[in-house]
Amino acid sequence: MTNVPELFGSMVFNDTVMKERLPKDVYKKLKKTMREGTAIDADVAAVVATAMKDWAISKGATHYTHWFQPMTGITAEKHDSFITPTDDGHVMMEFSGKELIKGEPDASSFPSGGLRATFEARGYTAWDPTSYAFVKDGSLYIPTAFCSYTGQILDKKTPLLRSMDAISTQACRILKLFGKDVKRVTTTVGPEQEYFLIDREDYAKRKDLIFTGRTLFGAMPPKGQEMDDHYFGALRPRVAAFMQELDEELWKLGILSKTKHNEVAPCQHEMAPVFTTTNIATDHNQLTMEVMRTVAQKHGFTCLLHEKPFEGVNGSGKHNNWSISTDRGENLLEPGKNPSENTQFILFLTAVIKAVDEYQDLLRISVASAGNDHRLGANEAPPAIISMFIGDELQAILDSIESGEDYTDVYKTKMDLGAAVLPAIPKDTTDRNRTSPFAFTGNKFEFRSLGSAVNIACANVMLNTAVAEELRQFADELEGAEDFEKALMALVKREIKAHKRIIFNGNGYDDSWVEEAEKRGLLNFKSAADAFPHYVDQKNLDLFAKHNVYTSAEIYSRMETQLEEYNKILHIEAMTMSDMVREEITPACIAFENELAGTVNAKKAAGVTGGMEAGLLGKVSELTEELYTKSAALDEAVAAVPTDDNEKAAHYYHDVVISAMDEVRAPADKLEGLVGKKFWPFPTYSDILFYV
Known part of the structure; x- marks a missing residue:
């Protein structure tokens, strides 16, 4: 049996290791940097580098890498060995403070959105001491930020760290008004991760899965998820073995993997961690996705x-459980036993409500992608319209503040389950609404719109910065107030009235909500193509510049990068679809037609006319002709994509190319149900989703 406490963090240069291996003064200076965000000096870095190298070698490492998160959304790494030549022809193992602090990977092939020219391809990585280094696969991994030769940011980590500084600064101002001397406020996140496991042999036989990560063709099997028998069901032995090894590998890396279970769809599963600081949670989630892929291969899965x-x-999503805590461990979104009397909580809650309303476009942008367009609003995920769920109790409190009437407590009722042996269970007045994109769930907000493959940094940059701006406005107003309590309640009342439109506690799947949201003036960006251009709305440029999170050029670069990525993904999908029709499906249909024709002719020669074979041959022939025609139309549509403007191209892909792809898929999926299984060129949904 695994000794989990001993295993946990065993491959991480964590606080315990630092205490053991660093001189006391160096340890204190490093901890101060980690705790307060202060800069680290070169002398301290040199001592840390030597200790880090010695520890890594003891764990089997021979190389080190500056591990960073470029705008691709995934991680990147370049490995260098610790070896340094000696005069006698041997080598010694060295690692300097300079090598720890800064690296120089070539930036030429990473997305930049126009931030760098070819002759300025060099990039720099900078050590992030707030995220622990770790050893994996024989290398010391050092979490880093990534910037261009000119100093502009090219990664996901840097703006996240800046946004965390921004919300900390403004939250500390607010807390000072409540008489609290807090040096640092940190946002925390626990990202739940959904994923599918399929047999690797099936994966290897499908070009669409290999090139795009999703199936472009596939008729529904006789059974899907309608029986609800997979959700929380008993784990298949192969899956259980995978999950056990996944936990162990994640625990070694200090990742707080807590929950595992089957999800709604066949072959779909979920892993949920314990929350940690947003920066570390982001690193851990990127690492979790990577480890999932690696461990899956070892168990014959993809x-x-x-x-x-x-x-x-x-489909699969990622729930971003977001909260705010002080360096003293106080959760600022904890209502307490009497939330109506907790004015500090009410003020922070109001800031979040105002932020989500005023920057609903940024939250929508943060979850926009070609993949997530298939999921949002599809009765498996929140709608594309951003709204908030706060529950009955908080709704009643806000209503009383707005109206000026006394608050009537919403008592927590208990559910009687009708059996003497079962306890009465308290009913949570803040229980989440699963159709809400942004739901209050007790002492945190659960942002439920994120796609499963996304880097969570973007959503948290938007959240942190938007809330920082509202807290700044609140602090500016309240710091000069003669009567703080009176001014606070007046502010809260005003802002609740102004932004209550964003609160919706009803069914987000109901068609009436779309009409209601429009009446309220809420945004409805139905696709990523609709959302991305709003990155550069003036209010958003002003927001990020004010809090030193992005420059104007950096925002434009992200808009261009994401539009370009969207277009490339859809181009690859369209071309893959055409290839599969031309090289696999059409030849399979012709082979089946030939066999049917032989049977029809043999029956005619025997004096038997008609029969089901002739009818089937006619249907398959007609659908194959239709498939060929629709595939040619898809090729023509792709050839006509505008090439001079990424935004125009994105709308064209969404409006024209995706429709053409749907036209191709329809006859192909019908053919799958008609063509004999021995002819069909790749595994079907029945094969993939219901493996033994």
Whole structure:
């Protein structure tokens, strides 16, 4: 049996290791940097580098890498060995403070959105001491930020760290008004991760899964998820073995893997960690997805992280459980036993409500992707319209503040389960609404719109910065107030009235909500193509510049990068679809037609006319002709994509190319149900989703 406490963090240069291996003064200076965000000096870095290298070698490492998160959304790494030549022809193992602090990977092939020219391809990585280094696969991994030769940011980590500084600064101002001397406020996140496991042999036989991560063709099997028998069901032995090894590998890396279970769709599963600081949670989630893929291969699986791998069954998301805590361990979104009397909580809650309303476009952008377009609003995920759920109790409190009437307590009722042996269970007045994109769940907000493959940094940059701005406005107003309590309640009343439109506690799947949201003036960006251009709305440029999170050029670069990625993904999908029709499906149909024709001719020669074979041959022939025609139309549509403007191209892909792909898929999926199984060129949904 695994000794989990001993295993946990065993491959991490964590606080315990630092205490053991660093001189006391160096340890204190490093901890101060980690705790307060202060800069680290070169002398301290040199001592840390030597200790880090010696520890890593003791764990089997021979190399080190500056591990960073470029705008691709995944991680990147370049490995260098510790070896340094000696005069006698041997080598010694060295690692300097300079090598720890800064690296110089070539930036030429990473997305930049126009931030760098070819002759300025060099990039720099900078050590992030707030995220622990770790050893994996024989290398010391050092979490780093990544910037261009000119100093502009090219990664996901840097703006996240800046946004965390921004919300800390403004939250500390607010807390000072409540008489609290807090040096640092940190946002925390626990990202739940959904994923699919399919047999690797099936994966290897499908070009669409290999090239795009999702199936472009596939008829629904006789059974899907309608029986609800997979959700929380008993784990298949192969899956249980995978999950056990996944936990062990994640625990070694200090990742707080807590919950595992079967999800709604066949082959779909979920892992949920314990929350930690947003920066570390982001690093851990990127690492979790990587480890999932690696461990899956060892068990004969492929791990699919696409938002919608299979049409007609549940897609995969990532729930971003977000909260705010002080360096003293106080959760600022904890209502307490009497939330109506907790004015500090009410003020922070109001800031979040105002932030989500005023920057609903940024939250929508943060979850936009080609994959997530298939999922949002599809009765498996929140709608594309951003709204908030706060529950009955908080709704009643806000209503009383707005109206000026006394608050009537919403008592927590207990559910009687009708059996003497079972206890009465308290009913939570803040229980989450699963159709809400942004739901209050007790002492945190659960942002439920994220796609499963996304880097969570973007959503948390938007959240942190938007809330920081509202807290800044509140602090500016309240710091000069003669009567703080009176001014606070007046502020809260005003802002609740102004932004209550964003609160919706009803069914987000109901068609009436779309009409109601429009009446309220809420945004409805139905696709990523609609959302991305709003990155550069003036209010958003002003927000990020004010809090030193992005420059204007950095925002434009992200808009261009994401539009370009969207276009490339859809181009690859369209071309893959054409290839599969031309090289696999059409030849299979012709082979089946030939066999049918032989049977029809043999029956005619025997004096038997008609028969089902002739009818089937006619249907298959007609659908194959239709498939050929629709595939040619898809090729023509792709050839006509605008090439001079990424935004125009994105709308064209969404409006024209995707429609053409749907036209191709329709006859192909019908043919799958008619063509003999021995002829069909790749595994079907029945094969993939119901493996033994």
